[in-house]
Amino acid sequence: MVQLSHAQQSVQSTPGSLRPDMIAGLTAAAVVLPKAMAYATVAGLPVSVGLYTAFVPMIVYALLGTSRVLSVSSTTTLAILTASQLALVVPGGEPDKLLTATATLTALTGLLLIAASALRLGFVANFISSPVLTGFKAGIGLVIVLDQVPKLFGLHFTKEGFFRDILNLIHHLPETSLVTLTVGATALVLLLLLERRWPHSPAPLAIVAAGIAVSWLAGLGSAGVATVGHIPQALPSLVLPDVDLILQLVPGACGIALMSFTETIAAGRAFAVAGEPPILPNRELVATGAANLAGGLFGAMPAGGGTSQTAVVRAVGGRTQKASLVTAAAAAATMLFLAPLLGLLPQAVLAAIVIVYSVGLIRPAEFASIRKVRRMEFRWALAAFLGVLLFGTLQGILVAITLSLVGLSGQAANPRVHVVGRKRGEDLLRPLSTEHPDDETFEGMLILRPEGRLFFVNAQQVGDRIRALASEQKPRVLMLDLSRVVDIEYSALQMIIDGERSLARGNIQLWLAGLNPDVLAYIRASGFADQLGPNRMFSNTRAGIRHHQDSHAAAPSPPVEGAATT
Structure with a gap:
């Protein structure tokens, strides 16, 4: 039925x-x-x-x-x-x-x-x-x-x-x-x-x-x-x-x-x-x-x-x-x-x-x-x-x-890349802004949070923005918080891999955090996850911050000569 x-x-x-x-x-x-x-x-x-x-x-x-x-x-x-x-x-x-x-x-x-x-x-x-x-x-x-x-x-x-x-x-x-x-x-x-x-x-x-x-x-x-005039008095x-x-x-x-x-x-x-x-x-x-x-x-x-x-x-x-x-x-x-009557209606x-x-x-x-x-x-x-x-x-x-x-x-081609800090006295991570001038950052670490889908249309722009911020602040560690990235296309993934090599030449380590299952699967399939190793990939940004602070408290990180391997 x-x-x-x-x-x-x-x-x-x-x-x-x-x-x-x-x-x-x-x-x-x-x-x-x-x-x-x-x-x-x-x-x-x-x-x-x-x-x-x-x-x-x-x-x-x-x-x-x-x-x-x-x-x-x-x-x-x-x-x-x-x-x-x-x-x-x-x-x-x-x-x-x-x-x-x-x-x-x-x-x-x-x-x-x-x-x-x-x-x-x-x-x-x-x-x-x-x-x-x-x-x-x-x-x-x-x-x-x-x-x-x-x-x-x-x-x-x-x-x-x-x-x-x-x-x-x-x-x-x-x-x-x-x-x-x-x-x-x-x-x-x-x-x-x-x-x-x-x-x-x-x-x-x-x-x-x-x-x-x-x-x-x-x-x-x-x-x-x-007036309307003659209307047929019948069904269609x-x-x-x-x-x-x-x-x-x-x-x-x-x-x-x-x-x-x-x-x-x-x-x-x-x-x-x-x-x-x-x-x-x-x-x-x-x-x-x-x-x-x-x-x-x-x-x-x-x-x-x-x-x-x-x-x-x-x-x-x-x-x-x-x-x-x-x-x-x-x-x-x-x-x-009613058709005859409707015919009398003035236009x-x-x-x-x-x-x-x-x-x-x-x-x-x-x-x-x-x-x-x-x-x-x-x-x-x-x-x-x-x-x-x-x-x-x-x-x-x-x-x-x-x-x-x-x-x-235009919106897809221009995704936001936020610099992330922490509300002073609280465990709240949020983009730095003039509205919150007291938010704290972390010595030697720059946290960047891109938003949306990363793909061939916006990969170059996102890469340029990341390189500009890294060049400006010169951190020892640049952590990409990818928790707001819903998908990553091949061109964007290549941008990150190439960017890691460029950062390494400037003695900056690239860390990744907050990857959703699909993005994590793509990064593993590319072999980039093996290249970074477990000490540079974290389930969330807070875990990455704790690892950085623990490492920094124990001893200063030595300069990175080339791409990191595990």
């Missing part, structure tokens, strides 16, 4: 959990469905595509995912990434071609996620650092807001990039439709007030309902206010991907897959509570991949875990993925029965919804927090932010990943 996933087990849990999940699912639907329709317009797609995305992917994830409460549908980030990719392959925006390209993009995203699971690439979600992701999302949020502002004013012009769009917006302001601006601004202000007063409430649904009512009673469509039908588009869509699909997975993992972990099964990254790849693959075959846009909608599920007492199934059922009911109201929930991606406080702690990572966040604005959203992902990898490489 096939073992059920954690989510499947939670879906089949006790009947007592049905009522809170039903309430959570219906409440989430009131938030998710209006936003899903709005995000579809961000991608340049019919609002019905947003409803499809809140239907098929949500059901599939509910059956396969490892999070108890994660709600999966479209998100602001995925919507703008989808818009960028569709604009490349369907520049004319023909409706039929757009739907086919969307199906192809979504299905391809799903296949890439499933392939990543087969290759056990769940760790890739950690490739974008938090500061870089902060900058990237802030850039995305600003791009989305600027993309929606013209709809609030009833303006239409060709998009040419962030900064040119600002100039175009200013240039076209005299053409503003006052009726459209009134409707959009009213919806925007009301939604902001409602969200401030009742966070994560069904405020979007109330705004949508009010917008439809005003549109119908005041005849806004005939007054020149753009099968849409076959276009194989000829695959090569064009692969680069964009890779970026969307990465962002979908990153957002899903982040949201799943953020709302996990004690006692629930852990979030399994590789299983999440399968779940989000299958959700997107199935969604693509039914005309949905790329989907991922949504933070705000998951917060709603958790806040109102959702316990299992039954809540997502209820939300999906509400999406189906909307498509079957300016959808724009207001998108703006309110995209502004949340721009978090100046996070930038300030990063700058306070690490200025270098603050620069990465700014660079990722500007990368989105200057080069576009898909290229912004590459900028974000590149910055994260450069940052990782």
Whole structure:
């Protein structure tokens, strides 16, 4: 019998959990469905595509995912990434071609996620650092807001990039439709007030309902206010991907897959509570991949875990993925029965919804927090932010990943090498610093503690730092405390062996201490352990210090003529 996933087990849990999940699912639907329709317009797609995305992917994830409460549908980030990719392959925006390209993009995203699971690439979600992701999302949020502002004013012009769009917006302001601006601004202000007063409430649904009512009673469509228009009153039908588009869509699909997975993992972990099964990254790849693959075959846009909608599920007492199934059922009911009413909804109201929930991606406080702690990572966040604005959203992902990898490489290439002393009057070894000027050192001994992984990238730099400190202090014994070295690669090991010979020529003995089992095994395999002998290798730094002090008390160590042997 096939073992059920954690989510499947939670879906089949006790009947007592049905009522809170039903309430959570219906409440989430009131938030998710209006936003899903709005995000579809961000991608340049019919609002019905947003409803499809809140239907098929949500059901599939509910059956396969490892999070108890994660709600999966479209998100602001995925919507703008989808818009960028569709604009490349369907520049004319023909409706039929757009739907086919969307199906192809979504299905391809799903296949890439499933392939990543087969290759056990769940760790890739950690490739974008938090500061870089902060900058990237802030850039995305600003791009989305600027993309929606013209709809609030009833303006239409060709998009040419962030900064040119600002100039175009200013240039076209005299053409503003006052009726459209009134409707959009009213919806925007009301939604902001409602969200401030009742966070994560069904405020979007109330705004949508009010917008439809005003549109119908005041005849806004005939007054020149753009509305959603015709929505098919049916469940999604099968849409076959276009194989000829695959090569064009692969680069964009890779970026969307990465962002979908990153957002899903982040949201799943953020709302996990004690006692629930852990979030399994590789299983999440399968779940989000299958959700997107199935969604693509039914005309949905790329989907991922949504933070705000998951917060709603958790806040109102959702316990299992039954809540997502209820939300999906509400999406189906909307498509079957409410489609004609949704067609009356002003586009300016959808724009207001998108703006309110995209502004949340721009978090100046996070930038300030990063700058306070690490200025270098603050620069990465700014660079990722500007990368989105200057080069576009898909290229912004590459900028974000590149910055994260450069940052990782920079940290790995520049490991710290501490000079270690002892707190006076206590058996506490710690790096010497200006904060502890009274720490004592040991006559004739220099203790150095490198940190991290020693490998070919940083071996030369670490070696130069050790030689410089030895030349400056001229000890009789240089002890390397390797307790903070998690791994040592061949090039770094050769650096230590060559360094021992160089130190010996200067009458300095090299001792090693605190080696973990793996590092010790490598040093033994190289023969260097036999060369040093037991009197120059110690289980910990304190043992080395005691041996040095005992030897120094008994008699001064004679000069070392060459490499030590045992």
